[in-house]
Amino acid sequence: MSVLILIELNGSEVSSNSRAAITAATQLSDKIDALVLTDDSANAASVASLDSINNVKVIADSKLEHVSVGVASKLVAEVMADYKYLLSGSSTYSKNILPRVGALLDVQPISDVCEIKSNNTFVRPLYAGNIMATVESSDDTIVMTIRATAFEHSGDGGSAAVEELSLPIPEQKSNFISIQESQSERPELTTADRIVSGGRGLGSKENFALIDQLADKLDAAVGASRAAVDAGFISNDYQVGQTGKVVAPNLYLAVGISGAIQHLAGMKDSQVIVVINNDPDAPMARMADLVWQTDLFGALKELNDHSL
Amino acid sequence: MKIIIPIKRVLDPYTQARVNKQTQLVDLTNAKMSMNPFCEIAVEEALKIKESGAASETIAVSIGSEKTIDTLRTALAMGVDRAIFVKTDSELDLQPLHLGKILANIVKREEAQLVIMGKQAVDNDNNQTGQILSGLLDYSLGTFISKFQLSDDGKSVEVYREIDSGIETRQLNLPAIVTVDLRLNEPRYASLPNIMKARSKPLETIEISSFNIDISPRVKVISVKESGTKDRASKQVQSAEELFAELIQLGVL
Numbered sequence: 001m002s003v004l005i006l007i008e009l010n011g012s013e014v015s016s017n018s019r020a021a022i023t024a025a026t027q028l029s030d031k032i033d034a035l036v037l038t039d040d041s042a043n044a045a046s047v048a049s050l051d052s053i054n055n056v057k058v059i060a061d062s063k064l065e066h067v068s069v070g071v072a073s074k075l076v077a078e079v080m081a082d083y084k085y086l087l088s089g090s091s092t093y094s095k096n097i098l099p100r101v102g103a104l105l106d107v108q109p110i111s112d113v114c115e116i117k118s119n120n121t122f123v124r125p126l127y128a129g130n131i132m133a134t135v136e137s138s139d140d141t142i143v144m145t146i147r148a149t150a151f152e153h154s155g156d157g158g159s160a161a162v163e164e165l166s167l168p169i170p171e172q173k174s175n176f177i178s179i180q181e182s183q184s185e186r187p188e189l190t191t192a193d194r195i196v197s198g199g200r201g202l203g204s205k206e207n208f209a210l211i212d213q214l215a216d217k218l219d220a221a222v223g224a225s226r227a228a229v230d231a232g233f234i235s236n237d238y239q240v241g242q243t244g245k246v247v248a249p250n251l252y253l254a255v256g257i258s259g260a261i262q263h264l265a266g267m268k269d270s271q272v273i274v275v276i277n278n279d280p281d282a283p284m285a286r287m288a289d290l291v292w293q294t295d296l297f298g299a300l301k302e303l304n305d306h307s308l
Numbered sequence: 309m310k311i312i313i314p315i316k317r318v319l320d321p322y323t324q325a326r327v328n329k330q331t332q333l334v335d336l337t338n339a340k341m342s343m344n345p346f347c348e349i350a351v352e353e354a355l356k357i358k359e360s361g362a363a364s365e366t367i368a369v370s371i372g373s374e375k376t377i378d379t380l381r382t383a384l385a386m387g388v389d390r391a392i393f394v395k396t397d398s399e400l401d402l403q404p405l406h407l408g409k410i411l412a413n414i415v416k417r418e419e420a421q422l423v424i425m426g427k428q429a430v431d432n433d434n435n436q437t438g439q440i441l442s443g444l445l446d447y448s449l450g451t452f453i454s455k456f457q458l459s460d461d462g463k464s465v466e467v468y469r470e471i472d473s474g475i476e477t478r479q480l481n482l483p484a485i486v487t488v489d490l491r492l493n494e495p496r497y498a499s500l501p502n503i504m505k506a507r508s509k510p511l512e513t514i515e516i517s518s519f520n521i522d523i524s525p526r527v528k529v530i531s532v533k534e535s536g537t538k539d540r541a542s543k544q545v546q547s548a549e550e551l552f553a554e555l556i557q558l559g560v561l
Contacts, residue, residue: 010473066476069449070442092471096451099404099436103443108405108526111434121530126432127325130537131334134530173448174484177466177477190472194560218561226490236454236470236491242430243490245472251560261324262430264537272560273540274551286539290554293544302548308561 001119002031005053006076006088006097009036012043014050016191017089019153021146025087026052026154027116033057034160035079037072039065044162053160063169066176073100074170080105080141090145090246102143109143110135114150128242128265148190149248149269182237187221189238194251197223197240197267200231201256201277201296208233210300211255217304223247223267225257241266256296259284276300309462309482310365310420311354313388314411314441315347317372317379318431325431327532334431334532343379346426348386348495349488353456354424355387356493362458363422365389369414371407372396377511384506385498391511394519402523408440409521415445420483422465427452427487438487448480454491 003025008015025032033055036044041060048056059075076097080086086101088094090112102109114132115123121136122144189195196218198211208228215222223240224233240247242262252270257263259275259282267273268287275288276299285291292299319325320340328335343351354366368383370376371394380391394410396402415423428435442449454475455468462482469476470489480486498506516523545551555561 068478069439069451070446073443092452092469095435096439096449096471099434099439100443100449102405102436103408103440106405108403109434109436109440110527111436125535126532127319127334128430128433129535130325131327131532132535133532136528136530137526138528139526174450174478174480177479179474179476181474230490235474236489237472237474242433243428251555261537262321268537272555272558274555283537285542287537288542289540289558290551291542291544292546292551294546299548303551306548306552308552 001029002033002083003029003085003087004080004083005032005034006086006094007034007036007047008089008091008093009038009043012046014046015089015091016153017091017146017148019050019089020148020151021087021089022050022052022154023151024113024116024146025085028085028119033083035076037064037067037075041164048160048162049156049158050160051154051156051158053158056160056162058162058164059167060164061169066179068172068174069096069100070174071170071172072097073104075167076101077104078167079165084141086141086143088145090147094145098143098145105141105143107139107141107143108137110137111145112147113144114147128262129268130261130265147246149246182235186215187219189221189223190245190247192221192249194218194220195223195247195249196220196253196255197225197257198228198233198255199225199257200227202228202233205233207297210297210304213304214300217308220251220253225263226260254284255300257284258282259287309363309422310367310418311357311363311422311424312367312369312415312418312420313347313350313354313383314369314407314423314425314437315351315379315383316344316370316426316429317341317376318344318429321345321430327534332531341375343382344426344429346428346488346490349490349492350424350426351383351386351388352493352495353488355496357458362462367392367418367420369394369411371402371410371516373398380511381506382498384509384511385503386496387502390509393511393513394516395513396516400523401525401529403525403527404434404436404440405526406521406523407437408444410516410519411441412444413519415441422482423485425485425487427489438485442485448484450478450480450484450486452489453486454489456486456492
């Protein structure tokens with residue numbers, strides 16, 4: 001009944017969604033191993049010190065930097081021969097690889113698991129999270145992504161044994177060309193304690209800077225609605241919602257966001273929700289703990305000028 | 309080069325999903341249905357490639373009950389050349405693994421070099437079918453794409469992938485599967501003359517049983533419930549000072 005967790009690394013650091021997957025795994029078994037695909041085995045050090053991990057399996061090869069999903073899924077599927085479960089934290093990394101591993105293992109994967117009911121029964125969202133489904137898997141092997149906002153993030157303190165696997169790296173059919181990483185000094189969106197999020201109401205990319213300014217003042221991450229992203233005010237990796245990121249900060253401050261169901265799906269579990277909008281009938285307002293119904297530019301100026 | 313565009317009929321994304329107390333399923337009786345928004349983007353991209361002269365034929369495929377034909381007709385009205393309808397007995401809830409197996413059969417039969425599809429359907433939100441299809445066929449895969457550029461020699465494509473940390477550019481060898489994200493393009497509307505014309509475009513029906521694929525559910529839905537969005541107190545504030553005071557009081561500032 002052992003669990004393999006596919007770890008996502010950001011450089012040499014373990015991603016927060018991988019830590020959520022570990023917490024979920026502890027509810028299934030106490031035999032939990034981690035798998036790391038990396039170009040440099042030194043990156044596995046941070047994985048070995050994670051809590052609850054027995055063994056770290058490392059496949060290290062220079063070809064694995066920006067490796068194709070085809071190669072990654074073949075390697076993961078091969079290691080899975082010894083395991084009952086494959087878990088990874090929900091992210092574009094795991095959502096790319098895990099379903100393809102499922103195809104190779106002839107398994108129906110389960111996406112965005114929010115609760116573990118038993119060894120084969122799980123709860124996951126449908127319809128942008130408006131429906132929660134309890135599902136039961138009859139597959140011998142269970143492959144699933146774990147929603148990071150639904151589980152505690154496991155900490156450090158372990159000392160797992162590290163084993164380097166030397167598997168042949170298959171030929172890849174897609175080549176990495178470049179990556180344009182979003183540079184930000186601000187907290188990361190999915191793990192931030194506070195988020196200031198802007199919508200279409202901001203009206204322009206220039207005006208969106210007022211959101212950045214308030215975020216800096218509150219030591220918050222910046223978020224955006226799909227409408228703001230589509231309008232070109234900000235890039236897609238800031239999008240909160242069904243097709244963007246799912247967040248649950250202590251404070252979610254929404255400015256000029258009317259609250260399409262797809263956006264609410266991505267932030268409804270926030271502890272305190274503040275809405276600044278001039279439309280009292282916007283769906284977002286009903287979700288709010290605090291509402292400031294006013295012209296949002298006046299409000300942003302006042303908030304940015306006010307000394308804390 | 310043939311392009312296959314798998315599409316899905318879903319509950320209209322601006323309609324609130326409700327649970328039918330009797331069936332314990334999401335109630336789709338008399339509900340407004342439409343083409344999954346990501347599929348519309350996939351159709352648009354395929355049409356643009358065809359219009360550029362790089363593709364010989366565009367083929368929409370959908371799997372479902374008789375009503376699925378409506379969605380295929382919409383794709384034909386947008387400009388797709390022909391449609392393949394895989395007919396299921398009822399509103400059978402096929403899962404991405406099943407869909408991947410059926411689509412793999414069709415891709416091989418048509419010898420298609422390119423499959424363009426939505427990154428997810430907005431009903432089940434699985435985000436799996438393209439990945440599974442690529443695994444079954446061992447084709448290259450580009451998920452969550454926001455830009456698509458065919459190479460001059462027609463042997464590969466360059467795509468932008470919208471990933472959590474930013475935008476990744478990759479070159480995929482053909483044959484390839486791509487799954488599209490929202491910013492790839494703005495889908496066209498079908499004009500009235502094209503809606504009329506679509507009625508006479510070829511639509512092939514294949515019974516699902518003819519694929520000889522085990523379609524018993526691997527993951528069974530036991531129950532569903534509306535999580536909704538709980539209304540909160542919505543206490544009004546009138547100034548920055550008041551707002552900050554409340555937030556400090558609540559312990560979040």
